[in-house]
Amino acid sequence: MRSILIACAAGLMLGPVVAGTEPARAVDHGQMGQTWPIIEPDLMSVIKAKLDEAQRTGKIDDLNREFARKAEQRVMRPVPVAGIRAAEQDRSWEYDPAIVVENDIRDHKGNLIAAAGQRVNPFDTVRLTKKLIFINGDSQAELDWAMARGTERDAKIIMVNGSPFEQMKAHKRRFYFDQSGVLTQRFGIRHTPALVEQEGQILLVSEKAIPRGKSS
DSSP states (O other), rough: HHHHHHHHHHHHHHHHHHHHSSOOOOOOOOOSOOOOOOOOOOHHHHHHHHHHHHHHHHHHHHHHHHHHHHHHHHHHHHOOTTTTTTOOOOOEEEEOOOOOSOEEOOOTOOOOOETTOOEOGGGOOOOOOOOEEEEEEHHHHHHHHHHTOOOTTTTEEEEEEHHHHHHHHSSSSSSSOOOGGHHHHHHHOHHHHHHEEEEETTEEEEEOOOOOOOOE
């Protein structure tokens, strides 16, 4: 066994030496095929030609009208917030709005407002003056439930689906939309209708299971 290991070691050491004794040789394999220079059309020229053709045929006007129609649809009926479903059971939890300041915060005169590491609660200085009500605007049951929670002075109705403009026209009050689900994600809301209201220094978030008709 020892002799085998010695022989292998010797082979490893001699390998590079033997390989180095053979001079490198360049081999001409001849021309493999005809070649041509790479010629690419100017990208801006191609785009301009396509736009000129679309303008000439009137297609660009059709595209502009379609773009305007889709933009209007998106404004009138925003993209629904993904993952929100109708509540089947009541659920509630607390949401603490306090944050820990990472860096000193000063006013325009340099006076210290909050020091780094300080815990700051916005409810120390302000209050949530209106309840926040999250609904599926296409559910008549949820809409009726939200409308019964108070006037526009008492509550903000925020949709996760539906058309706030249609309801503003019908009910003569402001409706809002949770664009991209920013608020529902922040509060952890996964079902509607949901209610957010202040209790002391925290927010109480509740999802409500409500009776639903056939249209909901």
